Amino acid sequence: MEKKLFGTDGVRGVANVHPMTTEIAMQLGRAVAYLFKGSDKRRRIVIGKDTRLSGYMIENAMAAGICSMGVDVQLVGPLPTPGIAFITNSMRADAGVVISASHNAYQDNGIKFFTHSGLKLPDEMELKLEKLLFSEELDLLRPTADEVGRAFRIDDATGRYIVFLKNSFPRDLDLRGLRIVLDCANGAAYKVAPAVLEELGAEVITLGVNPNGTNINAGCGSLYPQVMAAAVREYRADVGIALDGDADRVIFVDEHGAEVDGDHIMAICATQLLKDNALAKNTLVATVMSNMGLDIALRNAGGKVVKTGVGDRYVTEEMLRNGYK
Numbered sequence: 001m002e003k004k005l006f007g008t009d010g011v012r013g014v015a016n017v018h019p020m021t022t023e024i025a026m027q028l029g030r031a032v033a034y035l036f037k038g039s040d041k042r043r044r045i046v047i048g049k050d051t052r053l054s055g056y057m058i059e060n061a062m063a064a065g066i067c068s069m070g071v072d073v074q075l076v077g078p079l080p081t082p083g084i085a086f087i088t089n090s091m092r093a094d095a096g097v098v099i100s101a102s103h104n105a106y107q108d109n110g111i112k113f114f115t116h117s118g119l120k121l122p123d124e125m126e127l128k129l130e131k132l133l134f135s136e137e138l139d140l141l142r143p144t145a146d147e148v149g150r151a152f153r154i155d156d157a158t159g160r161y162i163v164f165l166k167n168s169f170p171r172d173l174d175l176r177g178l179r180i181v182l183d184c185a186n187g188a189a190y191k192v193a194p195a196v197l198e199e200l201g202a203e204v205i206t207l208g209v210n211p212n213g214t215n216i217n218a219g220c221g222s223l224y225p226q227v228m229a230a231a232v233r234e235y236r237a238d239v240g241i242a243l244d245g246d247a248d249r250v251i252f253v254d255e256h257g258a259e260v261d262g263d264h265i266m267a268i269c270a271t272q273l274l275k276d277n278a279l280a281k282n283t284l285v286a287t288v289m290s291n292m293g294l295d296i297a298l299r300n301a302g303g304k305v306v307k308t309g310v311g312d313r314y315v316t317e318e319m320l321r322n323g324y325k
Helices: 022-036 055-067 081-090 123-133 157-167 192-199 225-235 262-275 292-300 312-322
Strands: 011-014 044-049 072-078 095-099 108-115 151-153 179-183 203-207 239-243 250-253 283-287 304-308
Touching: 022 044, 022 055, 022 095, 022 108, 022 123, 044 055, 044 081, 055 072, 055 095, 055 108, 072 081, 072 157, 081 095, 081 108, 081 157, 108 123, 157 192, 179 192, 179 225, 192 203, 203 225, 225 239, 225 250, 262 283, 262 292, 283 292, 283 312, 292 304, 304 312
Parallel strands: 044 072, 044 095, 072 151, 179 203, 179 239, 283 304
Antiparallel strands: 011 108, 095 108, 239 250
16 A cells, blocks of 8 residues: 655645645544554653744644544644654653654645654554545544543653753763854754753854744755854854754764765764774664765775665664664
8 A cells, every 4th residue: 555645754745735734634633643542541642843833733733633532642842853752752652743844944844753662653554544544434433521632731841852962972071162053944953952062061153043933944954054164164163063944954064164964974973883892783774865985984994884765764673673773
């Protein structure tokens, strides 16, 4: 069965135009609640989003659909996609929802889902959601009275994620003495990213940290790394970092403003892990979009590269399936 709505990273399109309508969002909410609902306990689903204007209507529609199936909703507001995966897992929720169109312009939006462990849904589960969406099965399931779900706002989600990120940094290191230019694309990381770097001791020069609902990814962030690179040169910074709207992709530049692309970043990290004997099975998992130079670099360092289809879920699945994590 071929998927009709889901692409490589959830459902995406122009907000308020099929398939990114409130009607579809509500039905997807009902479908995901049904998929993860159990009879043994009250279930909970986390919903987070980026800073797009349309996020409000889609969030409310999604929450209404979930609650209508007798499942509770935990709303975390704007938070990076990896942060919503973290919150879903750390709060022991049954599933997570991200409302974002990533690097797309503000008029677009999207919906993607996480399992309770913070991993994206496999293809077979997305197919189940679509089957439920286009069938009449859900119409027969309508809890009433005190069996309907409730919605709660989690006010400290940003703080929890900041603490988690800081704790992932080596305890014997800090960022004191470093000047960093950080472009948050007026997106979901506009609070989290500066806070983490500053609390680790860096001097942070921020760009793209004033979202207004319509300026996400607009002439800023990882789509326009030249803006960040120019600021690195202007302020004589040590490094530049540019994120996209939901902060699940990044572009770096060095102290000269020269771009360091994804393959270079993976090569740097993987070769260091090899030196530290910390790369599982001496293997780096990447997608087919990575070039042969990465393979050669890892081979010369004593490792290897395994490639998957395009999509971070396929990378994660490969790592888990073969013990590369």
